[in-house]
């Protein structure tokens with residue numbers, strides 16, 4: 418036996434190729450869904466974040482009969498990608514335009530590359546990208562793969578043509594081993610849920626069976642886009658600080674550094690923080706020792722008077738668009754939504770939005786249907802391990818007037834943040850961070866109070882209607898007695914008069930109470946003798 422271990426290192430590309438399930442590529446069905454998601458989310462980030470109304474086309478075609486290989490294409494009308502970054506954006510794991518403090522769907526710089534790595538494991542065609550940045554005179558195209566060992570793009574083809582039409586946007590096609598029958602319901606669910614939260618987008622979807630579904634744009638109103646912000650002092654650590662300091666000019670002082678590089682820090686606040694850390698405000702920041710850096714971080718984390726992190730970096734959907742999306746999809750009897758005030762955790766701002774829909778076309782079931790969203794991404798898998806589920810499970814709906822055994826209820830929760838605490842790189846569930854959990858609970862409770870008012874009104878109306886229906890039951894008997902009275906007992910005249918009286922009385926009550934045909938049928942089924 419040898420006690421010698423062999424040590425080597427691997428590239429990030431190699432790591433995700435070896436562990437595709439960490440990024441959501443655990444089997445062909447899931448991979449199909451995940452690859453589609455990554456492309457659609459990039460397409461949406463390239464549009465609404467830049468105030469472009471999204472038009473997204475998704476096409477899945479089967480290309481091989483022997484193996485289940487599919488060609489997945491997603492086209493957008495977004496800002497496009499500068500040609501010099503295309504190879505790295507699609508061929509270098511952990512390369513992104515989204516490593517800044519601003520709410521976007523993308524966060525890790527991994528998604529599309531994880532899809533490419535999965536793609537090239539089971540078939541040999543490269544990914545194809547066609548793109549034109551805004552105002553570009555040319556349209557660029559690339560075919561590439563990833564060199565897994567070096568974590569670098571390998572370019573197979575590149576070219577460009579004139580852009581005479583002012584086109585801008587990106588089209589990406591990739592070939593992947595999939596399992597359509599197993600992926601189908603999740604893929605459709607994903608598109609439906611994406612549509613609910615982006616009613617200002619239009620989608621065209623063609624599935625591999627040839628079915629085409631169009632999701633029309635419901636409104637031209639778009640959420641206010643997020644702005645990039647500086648870090649908040651509560652969110653720093655020693656490594657981040659060192660990294661930021663390494664980019665400063667040599668003569669930048671500690672005070673200047675704090676004021677220039679962080680949000681919520683003016684001169685006065687900077688001086689108080691530096692005093693708390695026991696440092697000299699005029700010292701050059703690059704000269705701070707490790708010990709001094711550690712003291713500065715402690716002071717920044719514990720200083721009590723910073724303004725909370727700026728919500729400008731966030732982009733909520735807003736109650737009206739949430740209601741629009743829910744109405745369109747579920748045709749409910751009741752819909753309501755709230756956008757909570759901004760809160761913060763670990764130096765990151767976050768906002769919770771909650772939408773509730775009840776009754777109408779919603780299929781009743783033992784548990785409410787929960788729609789989870791983070792930064793406008795629908796989360797479909799791993800529902801039960803999500804903090805949203807944990808909170809929803811604890812809600813006692815009876816307190817809000819919902820007595821049904823089977824609930825016709827949809828609960829939608831949207832978390833916006835510059836950092837969503839996902840449990841994995843596949844972005845399917847949110848970890849239970851205390852501050853977020855509390856805010857989700859408060860959001861659901863706030864939205865439920867309006868639902869309760871609606872339920873109370875509805876119950877009152879139902880009770881009043883029931884009482885009145887009971888009165889209605891007496892009409893035939895009353896009409897009969899009156900007809901005998903009016904006709905002085907002339908038996909041959911009585912039935913006709915009785916019918917006339919009865920119809921008039923019914924008309925009167927039906928009009929007054931706005932009784933629907935269904936209830937009228939119910940009334941007609943009553944017999945005096947059953948009273």
Ligand SMILES: Nc1ncnc2c1ncn2[C@@H]1O[C@H](COP(=O)(O)OP(=O)(O)OP(=O)(O)O)[C@@H](O)[C@H]1O
Nearest residue numbers: 459463506513514515523524525526527528529587
């Ligand atoms: N359709 C597109 N339009 C514009 N830019 C795009 C498009 N697709 C990809 N990109 C660029 O490529 C980069 C890398 O995308 P990728 O999916 O790998 O990671 P990400 O979106 O940054 O983060 P995440 O891993 O969280 O999805 C993006 O940050 C974006 O700049």
